[in-house]
Amino acid sequence: MDRDERQRIRAERYRTLSLKAAQRAENAYQRSKSMSDVIPMGQPVHGLADRKYREKIWNTMGQSVKHSEKAGYWADKASSVENNTSIYLDDDNAVEKLENKLRELERVQETMKAANKIIRSKKTSELEKHDKLVELGLTESQVRKLFVPNCFGEIGFATCTITNNGANIRRVKQQLEKARTMKSMENKEYSIGDIDVVENYSENRIQLFFNGKPDEAVRDVLKKNGFRWSGYNGCWQAYINYSSRLFIQKIKENEGIQV
Structure with a gap:
């Protein structure tokens, strides 16, 4: 069983726990509601027994709230597992995943640099710039945003964005090298x-x-x-x-x- 399969099973377990907690919350709510329905609206408290009965209603509703919170907790855990795109060195296909990730990061880096070269050119009209940016694969929405100066007064992709992506490329390269080394080593x-x-x-x-x-x-x-x-x-x-x-x-x- 690889990591992806273990992640899928873990997410399913969290979903099941969430559903069970939600059902307990609904059951406690219905019990509380049934208990409170026997008390006429606005009726004052009559004696110790009545007070204890109302406390029981309150505590039952409290159980419903607690189970609802647990249902949300387990649902969040399941979503976290399902949306986790991190690549771990113990993945059976870590090398392949890292190679794909590296290719995508390098593609994005080349696109950003090419886009900035086009958009900051003083020899090209805005219409020509637009057409060239679309040819790079950018959407109309992305192209429009590139012509709006950012907080640093730059047009195009921010320098810090390109720098950060370059750092990610170096990090993934190091991780890929380690993954390849570990894959070749015998236990x-x-x-x-x-x-x-x-x-x-x-x-x-x-x-x-x-x-x-x-x-x-x-x-x-x-x-x-x-x-x-x-x-x-x-x-x-x-x-x-x-x-x-x-x-x-x-x-x-x-x-x-x-x-």
Whole structure:
């Protein structure tokens, strides 16, 4: 199962939780409404029993509100997962995704530079500029906006926009190089005492397998060093980076995890 499939399953789980919470909210609301319907409009409180009954109505409505908030929370979580376009090095197709992203960023960069060269030319009429910008693939709306000076008094694409896109190109190139390197590396497996270690380059994780559940003190040390329990993989794992490698080196030196 690749990351995309895990993301889809996670989003579906959040959607299900949202629907269940929404149903609980509706049920609590209907209970509260049914309870309040037996009290005539404007009737004053009569005694302790009546007061407790009204408090129960209020608390039931409060449950409806809480469940509604939970429904919104899980719906937001689902949307966040569904709209997450980030590319992770442990994606099975990370190299392909990064190559596509790089091509698009470079295309946009070339388009912006070409557009600025056209629009800032003093030898070309506005009509000619318009036609050339459309030939670049820009829409009529985009072309009109380019002739309006920005907050820096520039026409065309802002210099900072081109600079930021260039920085993104360099970042994606570095990420792509790392993804290609990791894809070509073979996983390593070894043991340190009773801990089985896997340097899982296909998932960009260092994974620690224990014989049973480690005690609380060991779990605290793992968490402080960036390791988290993965129920899916049945191990404690962290991203492969300088910190996780240093932690593994310390385990080797001490022949185990020191608490």
